Amino acid sequence: MASVRKVSYYSMKVPQRPGSGAQLLAALKAAKVNLLAFTGFPEGGGAQVDFVPQDNAKFVRAARQAKLRISSRKTVFLAQGEDRVGALTRVLGKLASARINVVAVNAVTAGRRRYGMMFWVKPKDVATAARLLRAR
Numbered sequence: 001m002a003s004v005r006k007v008s009y010y011s012m013k014v015p016q017r018p019g020s021g022a023q024l025l026a027a028l029k030a031a032k033v034n035l036l037a038f039t040g041f042p043e044g045g046g047a048q049v050d051f052v053p054q055d056n057a058k059f060v061r062a063a064r065q066a067k068l069r070i071s072s073r074k075t076v077f078l079a080q081g082e083d084r085v086g087a088l089t090r091v092l093g094k095l096a097s098a099r100i101n102v103v104a105v106n107a108v109t110a111g112r113r114r115y116g117m118m119f120w121v122k123p124k125d126v127a128t129a130a131r132l133l134r135a136r
Helices: 020-030 056-065 089-097 123-133
Strands: 003-014 035-043 044-052 074-082 102-111 114-121
Touching: 003 020, 003 035, 003 056, 003 123, 020 035, 020 044, 020 056, 035 074, 035 114, 044 056, 044 074, 056 089, 074 123, 089 102, 089 114, 114 123
Parallel strands: none
Antiparallel strands: 003 044, 003 074, 035 044, 074 114, 102 114
């Protein structure tokens, strides 16, 4: 069974230009901020990037120091487990059975028979999803 936890993430808009993401990540690296996940996608002529930091306070300090215009803290779920055929179906199936809509998902195999998945539900469904999945 996957381990599911509720974690914080922060978003920001960036220009859709080569190197924009690398520049952000370099600033965080210089501040020794470890990310559990990072994702980006096109948004309104630019891009949106989401940061899932291991240490929220350290991330916020580093972002302020680098003058990054990050959002307020939001919630995402992070699932990690043994990679196998259908690995995502147990978690996503539980949510579907409870009629909780997953509004976005990113999943990847991590090698060594492991996978990771981040998924988002509507804010009104966070507490219910956390209870259902026993997310810590």
